[in-house]
Amino acid sequence: MTKAERIKNTIRETRERRKALRPVVFQLKLQNLSGKKEELLERAFLEAKWLYNWLVSDLERLDLPVNKVNMVEVKVGETFEKRTLTVLGSQVKQEIADRLKDNLRALAMLKENGHKVGRLKPKSFVNSIPLKQYDVTYSLDFARNRVRIQKLGSFRVLGLHQIPPDAEVASAVLVRKPSGYYLHVTCYLPREYFCYPYKLGEAVGGDFGVETKITLSNGIKIDFEVRETPRLKRLQRKLARTKKGSRSRGKIRLLLRREYEKLNNRRKDAQHKVLAFLRLYGKVVFQDDGFKGWAALFGGQVHSSGVGGLKSRLRDSLETPVVVKRFEPTTRECFACGKQHELSLSERTIKCDCGWTCDRNLNAALVILRKGLGLGPDQAVGLDRPELKPLERKAVARILGSNPYVRVSFPQ
Known part of the structure; x- marks a missing residue:
């Protein structure tokens, strides 16, 4: 040979x-x-x-x-x-x-x-x-x-x-x-090595948004955002006043790179925390949203959170990710009966003739979970009544509570 x-x-x-x-x-x-x-x-x-x-x-x-x-x-x-x-x-x-x-x-x-x-x-x-x-x-x-x-x-x-x-x-x-x-x-x-000794639940659905970065089907809302610091803005103004090729310009560019690295590390840490929490579920269902279109209207909020990077990491890092197609209607669809509604961005609650009333983002997360599991409106019995377990609250406090840029709200 x-x-x-x-x-x-x-x-x-x-x-x-x-x-x-x-x-x-x-x-x-x-x-x-x-x-x-x-x-x-x-x-x-x-x-x-x-x-x-x-x-x-x-x-x-x-x-x-x-x-x-x-x-x-x-x-x-x-x-x-x-x-x-x-x-x-x-x-x-x-x-x-x-x-x-x-x-x-x-x-x-x-x-x-x-x-x-x-x-x-x-x-x-x-x-x-x-x-x-x-x-x-x-x-x-x-x-x-x-x-x-x-x-x-x-x-x-x-x-x-x-x-x-x-x-x-x-x-x-x-x-x-x-x-x-x-x-x-x-x-x-x-x-x-990636298997956890316990699971918080068999499956959870997640809906990405601008105001709340991710809403889970159990009612937990997670928001994280790292904005530009005043120091970064001062350095950008100083850079604009320097002469190209000068030594002072090189020094300020180095300080700018360091500041950008700090911001990037904070965003990545927030993503790490969210991923660590979602790994505690058997399956995570989310929609393949296109964030490039979002950036045209909500550029600052999208870029300061890095929610697009979170989506790609969910696909690559989770043990069993389930992805719903991008153009599948989820926000406009009623979870209980499947009827389509016309909603503007200012309408934050969906109200259906069947009697279903729910927060817009939570409804979308429930619809994503149902479609990811391959269930119809008549088969999703019990998904609309998720019980937030004490174990989930402890996991949120232990994992997400350690990052000051992550804000979590629980269902009322």
Whole structure:
């Protein structure tokens, strides 16, 4: 058996084994960096930008053995100068080329589907470096809380304790953020790792909204919103008064990136809390809403909450998500009899001739739950009388109550 055949068999066996596992990304922060280490990391990201732009300027260079490229041409002003790649490992160079090939394939697929696409352009900065091969391009030392990166050396990291002992470590990405340097490690864990010892209920329906971000069929309303801070607005005004290319402009841009990172972390934390609560249900039913149309009317409220990101994460992270089609009528439909009503945005209560009166969002959540379970109006007996259990109230207080940007209201 040749070496190529052995590699193919190994890749095939790995894919089959990982079908029973789930991928999870753990974030590790590089700690206690000396001045020399920071210069080394900055040089690595600079060389990654040089190599990527060198490949983008002539795509035929992708046919070359990129792992053996040690010198590239860099545009400086109106001329080109040669730069030597000193800190990028051979596998890392090849992985940067593979990432570019993946980008080209993604553009080709979009073009086939009728989307208008342009050509790839050189980047002014690169903030991530792929490290695909564990124990080759990088390795983890759990005993000493350290990570070794090819040709960059060993670094102390924070957060290595998050990775369970039975996790199968796969690829990683070295990321540069305004707050520091991070290593995003992808691990594969058994599905039993995501099973909770108890369930709050068999199924729950959720309706996305603007005023209340998500209304559950049991009557719980969850709202979360992280608005722009006064500091961010001050920095934006200062940036507008600076001269392009000046040193002060660069400093303010760095402060802006840090402020945006803080806001993004707060929104992600709110999403984490909502996801952790919804995982306690057997099935979560929600509608595939299109938030791009919402942003045209309620841009500030939609963007400050990141509700679109929550929807995509519900689809990808939950154990058993059930998605109702986007154009399925839910808000206008009566839960009790199925009759369609014409409702304006100002009407917050639905009143039907059959005697059903309900809050607009709660009615939509109940209809979504019914349709997700495949039940008709005459079969959904008991769904309209959900009993909010004391266990659910405790779970809400324990999980959602720890975030000051999440507001929860219970049914009266």
